[in-house]
Amino acid sequence: MSTNSKIKKSVHYIKKELFGRSIVTFFGIFLIILTISLVFFIASKGMATFIQDKQSPIQFLFSDRWDTVGDSRGGPAVGALVFIFGSVSISMLALMISTPFSIAISIFMTEISPKLGKKLLQPVIEIFVGIPSVVYGWVGLTVLVPFISKFTLMMPFFDGSINTTGKSLLTGALVLSIMIFPTIASVSVDALKALPRDYKEASFALGATRWQTIRRVLVPAALPGILTGVVLGLARAFGEALAVQMVIGNNILFPKSIFDRANTMTSVITMEMGNAVSGTLESNALWSLAFLLLIISFLFIVVIHKIGAKRSFVK
Amino acid sequence: GPSSKEDSISISGSSALLPLADNAAKDYMAKNAGSKISVQAGGSGQGLTQVYQGAVNIGNSDVYAEEKLKPEEAKELKDHVVCAVGIAAVVNTNVKVDNLTSQQLIDIFTGKITNWKDVGGDDMKITIINRPSNSGTRATFKKYALKGADEAEGMALKEDQSGTVKQTVSQTEGSISYLAFSYLDEKTKPLKIDGVVPTSENVANGTYPVWAYEHMYTKGEATGLTKSFIDYILSDEVQNNLVTKLKFIPIKDMKVKR
Amino acid sequence: MRIKPQIADKIATTIFIIIAGILVLLLVLFAGYLIYQGRSKLNLNFLTSEPKSIEAGGGIGPPLFNSIYMVVLSMMMSLPIGLSAGIYMAEYARPTKMTRMIRFCIEALASLPSIVIGLFGFLVFVQMTGWSFNLLSGALAVSVLNLPVITRISEDAIRNVPLSVKEASLALGATHWQTIVKVLIPCAIPGLVTGLIITSGRVFGEAAALIFTSGVSGYPLDFTNFNPLDSSSPLNPFRPAETLAVFIWKVNSEGTAPDARMVADGAAAVLIICVFAFNILSRIFGGLLNKRFAGKTNI
Amino acid sequence: MEKKLKLYTKDLNLFYGSTQALKNVTVDIEKNKVTALIGPSGCGKSTFLKTLNRMNDLVNNVKITGKVYLDGLNVYDQLDVVDLRKKVGMVFQKPNPFPMSIYENIAYGPKIHGIKSKSRLDEIVEKSLIGSALWDEVKDRLKQSALGLSGGQQQRLCIARVLAVEPEVVLMDEPTSALDPLSTLKIEDLIDELKESYTIVIVTHNMQQAGRISDNTAFFLHGQIVEYDETEKIFSMPSDKRTEDYITGRFG
Amino acid sequence: MEKKLKLYTKDLNLFYGSTQALKNVTVDIEKNKVTALIGPSGCGKSTFLKTLNRMNDLVNNVKITGKVYLDGLNVYDQLDVVDLRKKVGMVFQKPNPFPMSIYENIAYGPKIHGIKSKSRLDEIVEKSLIGSALWDEVKDRLKQSALGLSGGQQQRLCIARVLAVEPEVVLMDEPTSALDPLSTLKIEDLIDELKESYTIVIVTHNMQQAGRISDNTAFFLHGQIVEYDETEKIFSMPSDKRTEDYITGRFG
Ligand SMILES: Nc1ncnc2c1ncn2[C@@H]1O[C@H](COP(=O)(O)OP(=O)(O)OP(=O)(O)O)[C@@H](O)[C@H]1O
Ligand SMILES: Nc1ncnc2c1ncn2[C@@H]1O[C@H](COP(=O)(O)OP(=O)(O)OP(=O)(O)O)[C@@H](O)[C@H]1O
Ligand SMILES: [Mg+2]
Ligand SMILES: [Mg+2]
Numbered sequence A: 001m002s003t004n005s006k007i008k009k010s011v012h013y014i015k016k017e018l019f020g021r022s023i024v025t026f027f028g029i030f031l032i033i034l035t036i037s038l039v040f041f042i043a044s045k046g047m048a049t050f051i052q053d054k055q056s057p058i059q060f061l062f063s064d065r066w067d068t069v070g071d072s073r074g075g076p077a078v079g080a081l082v083f084i085f086g087s088v089s090i091s092m093l094a095l096m097i098s099t100p101f102s103i104a105i106s107i108f109m110t111e112i113s114p115k116l117g118k119k120l121l122q123p124v125i126e127i128f129v130g131i132p133s134v135v136y137g138w139v140g141l142t143v144l145v146p147f148i149s150k151f152t153l154m155m156p157f158f159d160g161s162i163n164t165t166g167k168s169l170l171t172g173a174l175v176l177s178i179m180i181f182p183t184i185a186s187v188s189v190d191a192l193k194a195l196p197r198d199y200k201e202a203s204f205a206l207g208a209t210r211w212q213t214i215r216r217v218l219v220p221a222a223l224p225g226i227l228t229g230v231v232l233g234l235a236r237a238f239g240e241a242l243a244v245q246m247v248i249g250n251n252i253l254f255p256k257s258i259f260d261r262a263n264t265m266t267s268v269i270t271m272e273m274g275n276a277v278s279g280t281l282e283s284n285a286l287w288s289l290a291f292l293l294l295i296i297s298f299l300f301i302v303v304i305h306k307i308g309a310k311r312s313f314v315k
Numbered sequence B: 001g002p003s004s005k006e007d008s009i010s011i012s013g014s015s016a017l018l019p020l021a022d023n024a025a026k027d028y029m030a031k032n033a034g035s036k037i038s039v040q041a042g043g044s045g046q047g048l049t050q051v052y053q054g055a056v057n058i059g060n061s062d063v064y065a066e067e068k069l070k071p072e073e074a075k076e077l078k079d080h081v082v083c084a085v086g087i088a089a090v091v092n093t094n095v096k097v098d099n100l101t102s103q104q105l106i107d108i109f110t111g112k113i114t115n116w117k118d119v120g121g122d123d124m125k126i127t128i129i130n131r132p133s134n135s136g137t138r139a140t141f142k143k144y145a146l147k148g149a150d151e152a153e154g155m156a157l158k159e160d161q162s163g164t165v166k167q168t169v170s171q172t173e174g175s176i177s178y179l180a181f182s183y184l185d186e187k188t189k190p191l192k193i194d195g196v197v198p199t200s201e202n203v204a205n206g207t208y209p210v211w212a213y214e215h216m217y218t219k220g221e222a223t224g225l226t227k228s229f230i231d232y233i234l235s236d237e238v239q240n241n242l243v244t245k246l247k248f249i250p251i252k253d254m255k256v257k258r
Numbered sequence C: 001m002r003i004k005p006q007i008a009d010k011i012a013t014t015i016f017i018i019i020a021g022i023l024v025l026l027l028v029l030f031a032g033y034l035i036y037q038g039r040s041k042l043n044l045n046f047l048t049s050e051p052k053s054i055e056a057g058g059g060i061g062p063p064l065f066n067s068i069y070m071v072v073l074s075m076m077m078s079l080p081i082g083l084s085a086g087i088y089m090a091e092y093a094r095p096t097k098m099t100r101m102i103r104f105c106i107e108a109l110a111s112l113p114s115i116v117i118g119l120f121g122f123l124v125f126v127q128m129t130g131w132s133f134n135l136l137s138g139a140l141a142v143s144v145l146n147l148p149v150i151t152r153i154s155e156d157a158i159r160n161v162p163l164s165v166k167e168a169s170l171a172l173g174a175t176h177w178q179t180i181v182k183v184l185i186p187c188a189i190p191g192l193v194t195g196l197i198i199t200s201g202r203v204f205g206e207a208a209a210l211i212f213t214s215g216v217s218g219y220p221l222d223f224t225n226f227n228p229l230d231s232s233s234p235l236n237p238f239r240p241a242e243t244l245a246v247f248i249w250k251v252n253s254e255g256t257a258p259d260a261r262m263v264a265d266g267a268a269a270v271l272i273i274c275v276f277a278f279n280i281l282s283r284i285f286g287g288l289l290n291k292r293f294a295g296k297t298n299i
Numbered sequence D, E: 001m002e003k004k005l006k007l008y009t010k011d012l013n014l015f016y017g018s019t020q021a022l023k024n025v026t027v028d029i030e031k032n033k034v035t036a037l038i039g040p041s042g043c044g045k046s047t048f049l050k051t052l053n054r055m056n057d058l059v060n061n062v063k064i065t066g067k068v069y070l071d072g073l074n075v076y077d078q079l080d081v082v083d084l085r086k087k088v089g090m091v092f093q094k095p096n097p098f099p100m101s102i103y104e105n106i107a108y109g110p111k112i113h114g115i116k117s118k119s120r121l122d123e124i125v126e127k128s129l130i131g132s133a134l135w136d137e138v139k140d141r142l143k144q145s146a147l148g149l150s151g152g153q154q155q156r157l158c159i160a161r162v163l164a165v166e167p168e169v170v171l172m173d174e175p176t177s178a179l180d181p182l183s184t185l186k187i188e189d190l191i192d193e194l195k196e197s198y199t200i201v202i203v204t205h206n207m208q209q210a211g212r213i214s215d216n217t218a219f220f221l222h223g224q225i226v227e228y229d230e231t232e233k234i235f236s237m238p239s240d241k242r243t244e245d246y247i248t249g250r251f252g
């Protein structure tokens, strides 16, 4: 009797369940395989700098001498600090410009005018997301670069040493800030929307104004979500390649001010990878940079999870 | 791989040689229906790497393969010298200077001179625009114009390809860079070096020292479409017309050798 | 002195409205500028003719076609996989270590810089396969880029189907898989379609992942040749091909044509128009499908 | 008179993670009778109902001990879950039609159970809609979306959808709580008719409703059965003080 | 005996878009009394309650005609909404503490109304918590998150939060419906105490509760007041058939 029903069950099961279930399960697991192989391949290329070329990882991270062929000043060296510093400073700068703006937009969309938010700003944000990075780069190059160049030329208090090409850290950060604002804004919108209506009602019922409610209840309550958006924005800024490469001047030296030329990890990869002969120190070092980018973007995810864990702890 | 497709080949490498390779390919395809040739730049380093790796059929380069690849790799490549190209120092059109001595040029690129007034121009900051270290144009310029002196890396704006260099120089006040003759037009101003005008004639007769051979490398002997295309470029038809029209110097005109 | 809360509220509200206004204005200026700059190139000839690298008057026919073809190819690969993985995550994944691992992978893949994925594609789909630069390798790389996005969209769309509908099906004795295929996916279609159109838009504009995979140039195509095995056929996935976005980047970096600036302006205008088109399309489709599922029209 | 048992549970315990939602629940459910489950919010009524057709399987982290028998077969290991749910249909608190046409809603069950013939399906659809007293109202718009129906009509549609797979038991979880008084009355009348051919278990928070329509009533508190008896007895002279308190509204 | 009116409405009509949720509602609310609002789901009880402190302003597309007076002043044009809400506090169905500490929850109201002194705030917090009968349970954990409290405690916290801004009227929308019987009793007792200093309007779906705690009861149906009278009278001899039907559970 029991066996009888077991047989019946398996017929149902195989025909109407097991087959489909196996396929989707396989593709779920496939994502793990894909990620692991991606990490493996990038890592194996990226590690060659240290294993094969015997460069020191410490030097790679903390030295600013990047000369893959070597010249009168010494043998080849691949210190990536200038690029790392460039990536960090340009992303931070972009974040500083973008975050207040994005949060304001998300507050407008959820609290000030949800109707306009949905009908007008939502599409606007989606379009900003959809604009390809080369187009951002192109507009940066044709509008922002000449503008900043004029600006630096006009400023009397800048001494002659200022970079007046218009290609600068600031230009890159401005372009990036437009590119990452949709990310921060839409995650913040989600975070604010996910708040129970209760908070708002409770605050209003106590005689709070809208601004008081936003500032003292809603934004603090949504803060973990907003931070997640900020980290995602940072990740996007860090990984952006072409738009940045087109406008920052690609100078292998620490920028002395935001008007100085700079270089980033993605930018140097974009510029030099095509030229680098595979297997040489230069090529390997570029792969190491790619590997570093990969590690950093994984770190961002871990940070986001930490933020998320904190949030669930509160609740 | 690309070699499996008999009727289509791809070429990449030197941006200096791009105008010639590209135009010749167009003409060739127009004459030989069914043949497909794709040409892209990317720099000499990329051309050499990719042809060695079998990613493309022809790798264009401004420098000898031996200068970039390991000896055992370079050995596998076959060199086809198709022409020579001169490389000129160029400046933004608002720079009043027309001529620089070799030493001045070196001083500028190594960062010793940073203002045009020190070489007889207006009081204007010099902005150097450089190419990536694996560019053949840069290697040639460094070797023959700068006498091997190391550029002051940090001071330069760096541009990926010759096209960008041209554009940036034309847009940036007080800027200086270098371009293959094939990129010269009214947007930038070429400089005389030690009084010698950068022209094809001066390259051919040996008075202008900054030039390089243009190489088309193949992995092993060229065959099929690859071979006929290289033959086509070496033919009088191309050498006498397209090559000179694009400001390259036909091999047979070169009175000096390297 | 304490500002009256009501007044502080008015000030804050005004600031928010101004910032929102700035945003809208920014988009209008941005798009307006691009379209204005590219206006002289917005004609059929530009859209259909071959690019030229030395002389003026080139068009963007093949790049435009390549972009569209790239979307189709990559969607053909990433959609079935992403949808399956999304179904798995929404419906079958138990809260186990492995599920957490998959979720981490999805997030990690989604946050990877596209240049890193481009390099991975270069290594695996170009170098290791020995295929040289080609459309298919580009499509594969873009699929890697898309996969986490499509998975998430599918998962969300399926999760957003009300539990009550799923319960109804199961309570009638449908198996889980039957419920997924016959109820959940049909109900999730509005969300799926909107998401997929947006994703397609992303592929359309992607460049960094393609520079090292599908290449930055192609050769002239014969648009009357429909044999996908023939190298001059636009349908051949094994040819090197530059998409529209890559084309802009290339024109900027190695553009040697005298009208390079105008060509890039034109191409950028076309791209931005496409972005708007994708967005409007997704809205129209999403609206229609939603209406249908909300019972406003006959089924 | 001997009772004919259709379903019974024995020492049923259910845990959501570490919180216990059902404690030693032992209930006999008579054939062709209406059994009502009452109790304050969160006491485990819905949870219990769902153990009867194993809808709790959907929830993660559920642990069940004890037994549920349908016609003498253990629901958790002697019956395939698909067969079980065919035999034990369920109507939910909020009407939940599929976003499909009225026809497709009803034909869905038969279709997934393998019926393909169009004429056979037509027949089933008509019969089920007649059975749920909805036929006259919708017979001219079978192809229209079910979401266009009113709440009360949707709930009857959901009943028809259950009837279409010819179940033996129908579970109802507060089927009228989202409906207006008129629709409520219609559904109550329908339940009265249905009990001739089906065994019905109904959860309700409305004591008067339980009194009107059920034959037996079980009173739940904190996951336990406090009292289970004939409805009349429960409402007229409950033997437990808590039942009395609940019925007279001291809490809940 | 003359009645002392605290609040009254006149011919109040409220529309959500085009659907009318309140129809000509005219109610007098006595000072220091508990007024209960009863009626089936969707009849407009919550909507009515919210017109009294203008919480409906938050909803889009609401149109209100008619008048609401608080102490003789028209709430919709003679009083500032912030002042109104300070005077007319509200407790919601589901306890809704802010995700902050217990202390911060209570200090929130006074703070936004301009009180900054720490000692003054401490005082208010203590007084409010004592007033809501929660002080003893939480005095040692004021800095801990309010979300860690039990449902009943949270609800009393919400009451304390309202008391902290020293309102004159307290509106309560089914304040015990999400709570267990014990917490319910505590809150009912609290309401009984509070009415000495406050005017209370409470929505409840539990008729027995209305009977136990209120002085006056209004019965709503379809947005209209069917009957409004002393609670005793409503429950013992309603003058309208519909009221009777509802109270005896014929529907709802
Ligand atoms: N999926 C779940 N996970 C965890 N706990 C649950 C879940 N579903 C229900 N519970 C808990 O189990 C207990 C019983 O819930 P159940 O839904 O059975 O109550 P109920 O009697 O139907 O209440 P109501 O009248 O409100 O519907 C409650 O404490 C509830 O919080
Ligand atoms: N924001 C809103 N928009 C549109 N209609 C609404 C809104 N809020 C309530 N309604 C409608 O107004 C009517 C009255 O709702 P209300 O919430 O006041 O009822 P209630 O008596 O409080 O019911 P319950 O006992 O279920 O809480 C209902 O028909 C409801 O659907
Ligand atoms: Mg329930
Ligand atoms: Mg209500």
Ligand SMILES: O=P([O-])([O-])[O-]
Pocket: B013, B014, B015, B016, B017, B042, B043, B044, B045, B062, B131, B134, B135, B136, B137, B138, B161, B162
């Ligand atoms: O010609 P290059 O691109 O190698 O300078």
